[in-house]
Amino acid sequence: MAGLQKVKSEETRKRVLGAAVDLMEEGGLDAVQIRSVAERAGYSVGSVYKHYADIDALIIAVNSITLERIHQVMRNATEGLETPIDRLKALAHAYSEFSRENPKLWKGLFDHHLPESRSIPEEHKLANVALLSLIGGELKALDPSMGEDELAARTRTCFGAVHGLVTISLEERFAGLSGDTLSSELDFLVQRLAEA
Amino acid sequence: MAGLQKVKSEETRKRVLGAAVDLMEEGGLDAVQIRSVAERAGYSVGSVYKHYADIDALIIAVNSITLERIHQVMRNATEGLETPIDRLKALAHAYSEFSRENPKLWKGLFDHHLPESRSIPEEHKLANVALLSLIGGELKALDPSMGEDELAARTRTCFGAVHGLVTISLEERFAGLSGDTLSSELDFLVQRLAEA
DNA sequence: AGTAGAAAATGAACAATGTTCAATTTTGAT
DNA sequence: ATCAAAATTGAACATTGTTCATTTTCTACT
Numbered sequence: 001m002a003g004l005q006k007v008k009s010e011e012t013r014k015r016v017l018g019a020a021v022d023l024m025e026e027g028g029l030d031a032v033q034i035r036s037v038a039e040r041a042g043y044s045v046g047s048v049y050k051h052y053a054d055i056d057a058l059i060i061a062v063n064s065i066t067l068e069r070i071h072q073v074m075r076n077a078t079e080g081l082e083t084p085i086d087r088l089k090a091l092a093h094a095y096s097e098f099s100r101e102n103p104k105l106w107k108g109l110f111d112h113h114l115p116e117s118r119s120i121p122e123e124h125k126l127a128n129v130a131l132l133s134l135i136g137g138e139l140k141a142l143d144p145s146m147g148e149d150e151l152a153a154r155t156r157t158c159f160g161a162v163h164g165l166v167t168i169s170l171e172e173r174f175a176g177l178s179g180d181t182l183s184s185e186l187d188f189l190v191q192r193l194a195e196a
Numbered sequence: 197m198a199g200l201q202k203v204k205s206e207e208t209r210k211r212v213l214g215a216a217v218d219l220m221e222e223g224g225l226d227a228v229q230i231r232s233v234a235e236r237a238g239y240s241v242g243s244v245y246k247h248y249a250d251i252d253a254l255i256i257a258v259n260s261i262t263l264e265r266i267h268q269v270m271r272n273a274t275e276g277l278e279t280p281i282d283r284l285k286a287l288a289h290a291y292s293e294f295s296r297e298n299p300k301l302w303k304g305l306f307d308h309h310l311p312e313s314r315s316i317p318e319e320h321k322l323a324n325v326a327l328l329s330l331i332g333g334e335l336k337a338l339d340p341s342m343g344e345d346e347l348a349a350r351t352r353t354c355f356g357a358v359h360g361l362v363t364i365s366l367e368e369r370f371a372g373l374s375g376d377t378l379s380s381e382l383d384f385l386v387q388r389l390a391e392a
Numbered sequence: 393a394g395t396a397g398a399a400a401a402t403g404a405a406c407a408a409t410g411t412t413c414a415a416t417t418t419t420g421a422t
Numbered sequence: 423a424t425c426a427a428a429a430t431t432g433a434a435c436a437t438t439g440t441t442c443a444t445t446t447t448c449t450a451c452t
Contacts, residue, residue, distance in 0.1 A: 009429075030311070034410060044431045046413085055410065111309065115226070120369050128369050149377075156373055157361055157381045164360015165353055173316050173324045177352055181345075185353045192388045204448090205400075230439060240402045242442085251439065 013051040015041040020062045021105075028104040029111055032059055059112050060124055066105045067127045070098050074134050084138040085194050091134055092162045092186045099166050100178075107170070135159050142194060158193050165189060209247040211237040216258050217301075224300040225307055228255055255308050256320055262301045263323045266294050270330050280334040281390050287330055288358045288382045295362050296374075303366070331355050338390060354389050361385060 019040035023031045034055055038045045052058040077094035078087040099106040114120060136155040140146065146154070165185065169176030177185055215236035219227045230251055234241045248254040273290035274283040295302040310316060332351040336342065342350070361381065365372030373381055 012429085028312075033408090035408090045411085046432070047430055049411075050429070107309075111307065113303075113307065116224075125369055125371070129371070132370070153373055153377050153381055154384075156364060156370065157385055159370075160361035160364040160372075161357035161385060162360065164358065164363060165356035167360060167363070168352060168356040173321055174328070174352065174355075175321070175325070176356075177349055181349050185349055188350075189353055189357060189389070193385070208400085229437090231437090241440085242403070243401055245440075246400070 009051075012041075012043060012047060016043065016048055016051055016058070017061055017065075020058050021065055024059075024062050024066075024108045025102070025104055029059070029108045032062065032108070034058075056112075056114055056118070059108070060121060062105075063109045063112060064124055064127055066102070066109045067124070067131065069102075069105070070095065070109075071127070071131055071134070073098050074131065078134075084142040085191065088135065088138045088158070088194050089187055089190045091138070092190050093183065095162060096166045096169075096182065096186055099170060103170060110167070132156065132159055139194070143196075158190075161189055161193060162186065205247075208237075208239060208243060212239065212244055212247055212254070213257055213261075216254050217261055220255075220258050220262075220304045221298070221300055225255070225304045228258065228304070230254075252308075252310055252314070255304070256317060258301075259305045259308060260320055260323055262298070262305045263320070263327065265298075265301070266291065266305075267323070267327055267330070269294050270327065274330075274334075280338040281387065284331065284334045284354070284390050285383055285386045287334070288386050289379065291358060292362050292365075292378065292382055295366060299366060306363070328352065328355055335390070339392075354386075357385055357389060358382065 016037060020032050020037045023033075023036055023040060032055070034045050034048055037058065038048050041048070048058070052061065074091050074094045077090040081087045081090055132155050135158050136151055139154055139158065140151060165177070165182075168174040169178060169182055176182075212233060216228050216233045219229075219232055219236060228251070230241050230244055233254065234244050237244070244254070248257065270287050270290045273286040277283045277286055328351050331354050332347055335350055335354065336347060361373070361378075364370040365374060365378055372378075
């Protein structure tokens with residue numbers, strides 16, 4: 001049966017990726033190294049390269065999982081909420097909370113950059129756009145008359161604004177916000193952006 | 197005269213830093229390496245270490261210059277403008293323009309992170325706060341009744357929001373905004389945040 | 393001027409990490 | 423049982439940060 005090899009191969013890939021995710025959670029981007037991943041997964045460095053072209057590909061795989069998790073908590077956050085503004089606020093809070101609860105995964109997602117010469121995999125870009133469309137859907141509900149381009153632009157403005165506040169709040173250099181202050185500023189920001 | 201050594205030492209430090217700035221402008225954060233800086237400056241690797249404790253200290257020195265440049269263009273941007281809202285919009289545009297005109301310096305500033313164990317130099321944190329206070333001043337003019345804590349929080353919200361929009365607009369992954377669209381979204385964002 | 397000590401500068405050597413690949417082990421089909 | 427393909431290994435190399443013994447240059451003093 002040809003199945004055994006395939007099963008083993010997939011098992012290896014899964015363990016390698018799992019080890020990489022664990023290391024990112026524990027030690028951030030810098031901890032995701034070929035040797036540390038190989039050791040944690042119980043394989044040699046060569047086996048890691050059998051499944052991921054290089055360290056960047058592995059990190060992107062980890063970040064795709066992080067993106068998926070963020071998408072998940074944001075989708076859940078709007079459940080049961082009726083008005084678009086309430087739903088937008090809930091999305092912003094879910095995003096912020098994820099960054100607080102998983103700072104190393106979150107930073108790893110946004111701190112990782114490919115060299116200029118390389119392009120981000122299409123799949124990963126789509127996962128980013130999927131996040132944006134959670135916001136876009138609410139903005140569309142708020143103002144159905146908005147054109148496609150205008151909606152796309154406004155969606156990025158709203159996401160970018162919340163993303164920026166969350167980002168600087170995680171950084172020591174800006175003496176950022178936290179706790180109730182962060183929470184109420186997020187509400188203020190979304191309210192202002194979304195109100196008619 | 198004891199002056200010659202001091203002059204030489206300062207000359208070396210200046211050349212090393214200048215080489216590092218040039219490399220950051222040309223090749224971004226990854227191009228600022230001890231060997232490349234030493235070669236560009238015309239010194240050995242050991243001499244670089246004589247003036248900067250490690251590569252992080254050198255990068256922070258480069259980033260302090262970048263911060264100073266950003267501060268400069270933002271200060272200039274408000275000249276001759278009367279209303280706080282116009283001035284806030286001008287600050288946002290100046291920030292955005294700097295990121296477009298100096299993408300590698302700008303990315304180098306925000307992509308660089310110290311290991312958790314190390315703390316950002318006080319001087320560098322103050323330079324960040326100086327940027328924030330340009331915004332804080334306008335917000336205070338807009339609403340003099342605001343308390344200190346409230347003003348500090350709102351200042352970070354406004355900065356973070358603009359910073360986030362600028363950030364994602366520079367990134368391929370988000371298919372960000374540019375040109376007139378970015379410009380008008382910045383206006384929209386500032387208008388909404390600043391209006392009564 | 394000459395000289396000893398201090399400061400500056402050098403570059404070889406080491407450590408850590410990404411990457412490659414020839415050799416070995418395991419698996420699948422006959 | 424045997425051979426080819428797939429999986430796995432780990433030694434070896436390249437790059438980059440860092441250290442430090444040595445050499446060169448400068449200052450102060452006689």
